[in-house]
Amino acid sequence: MSIVGSADKVTHTEADIRDALQRAVGRGFDYELLSVMRWVRRELVADRYATERVFLAGDAAHLMSPTGGFGMNTGIQDAVDLGWKLAARVRGWAGSELLRSYEIERRPVAVRNVTEASSNLGRMLSTRQRLPPPEIFQVGPAGDAARKDYGEWFTQTMRHEWFTIGFHLGYRYDASPAIWPDGTPAPPLETSTYTQTARPGARAPHVWLPDGRSTLDLFGHGFTLLRLGSGAPGCERIQAAAADARVPLVVVALDALEVTALYQRQLVLVRPDGHVAWRADREPEDASALIDVVRGAQAWASLGQLDDAADNKTSAIR
Numbered sequence: 037m038s039i040v041g042s043a044d045k046v047t048h049t050e051a052d053i054r055d056a057l058q059r060a061v062g063r064g065f066d067y068e069l070l071s072v073m074r075w076v077r078r079e080l081v082a083d084r085y086a087t088e089r090v091f092l093a094g095d096a097a098h099l100m101s102p103t104g105g106f107g108m109n110t111g112i113q114d115a116v117d118l119g120w121k122l123a124a125r126v127r128g129w130a131g132s133e134l135l136r137s138y139e140i141e142r143r144p145v146a147v148r149n150v151t152e153a154s155s156n157l158g159r160m161l162s163t164r165q166r167l168p169p170p171e172i173f174q175v176g177p178a179g180d181a182a183r184k185d186y187g188e189w190f191t192q193t194m195r196h197e198w199f200t201i202g203f204h205l206g207y208r209y210d211a212s213p214a215i216w217p218d219g220t221p222a223p224p225l226e227t228s229t230y231t232q233t234a235r236p237g238a239r240a241p242h243v244w245l246p247d248g249r250s251t252l253d254l255f256g257h258g259f260t261l262l263r264l265g266s267g268a269p270g271c272e273r274i275q276a277a278a279a280d281a282r283v284p285l286v287v288v289a290l291d292a293l294e295v296t297a298l299y300q301r302q303l304v305l306v307r308p309d310g311h312v313a314w315r316a317d318r319e320p321e322d323a324s325a326l327i328d329v330v331r332g333a334q335a336w337a338s339l340g341q342l343d344d345a346a347d348n349k350t351s352a353i354r
Contacts, residue, residue: 101153129281213337
């Protein structure tokens with residue numbers, strides 16, 4: 037477990053607290069001090085997320101600076117990822133690779149988020165090198181100009197921390213053994229923007245449907261196989277393979293141009309956590325291999341070069 041943090045145990049007096057409050061507010065004011073709790077910033081990611089019977093999630097697996105607001109979202113994402121996999125194991129249809137994929141999927145996300153949170157802290161602390169001028173608290177044109185100048189500078193300095201939707205929504209599980217890749221190149225990871233993609237490993241894109249629902253409303257109670265477009269191919273082999281393995285699967289046919297354009301393939305398999313597991317323009321010849329990969333009975337990397345993997349790469353070029 038890597039550790040970065042303050043080793044000093046500082047006990048603040050009431051005078052220290054009063055001075056800090058006055059610096060933050062800009063003037064003295066009446067207040068009542070009810071309690072003082074010491075807090076130390078941490079930069080921690082567990083070396084391992086799991087044993088055979090014990091799994092770490094949330095703050096037990098990672099601690100980070102609050103700068104960026106990544107902590108709770110990272111923990112909730114852990115729970116979503118681990119939750120459906122534990123349920124699958126308890127219900128008997130998960131293979132041994134599925135729970136192993138939890139650490140492989142989630143730990144890189146935590147490392148990225150913890151690192152970014154610490155970088156944001158550095159940016160925030162850098163503002164101490166340029167403190168607000170005394171005029172900032174004055175009434176009148178001089179104060180207005182000082183506030184405008186300092187506010188614009190501070191905003192520009194802090195934009196990287198404030199606008200981080202790419203971290204909150206753009207995380208992907210590219211290296212997961214339970215994801216069947218389609219041969220397309222990985223798009224860059226984003227910070228202040230989020231570009232939706234249905235590439236396997238990514239969050240399935242949101243699109244509003246004609247009935248007012250989102251595509252995201254279709255996911256979450258098992259695997260969902262989307263058949264997109266009026267000429268979508270059949271999926272009988274996938275359905276039969278899922279039934280044989282007792283994998284819960286719902287097939288949803290959608291003929292909406294925006295959905296088809298964004299998902300880029302006619303068949304898209306989405307996991308219970310809303311991440312794309314596989315996509316192609318036709319069923320694989322060996323649908324059982326596909327189902328075995330996405331349920332963790334066999335790692336994709338162990339399958340070698342299969343004909344339908346090549347088909348998916350061809351589909352990506354069309």
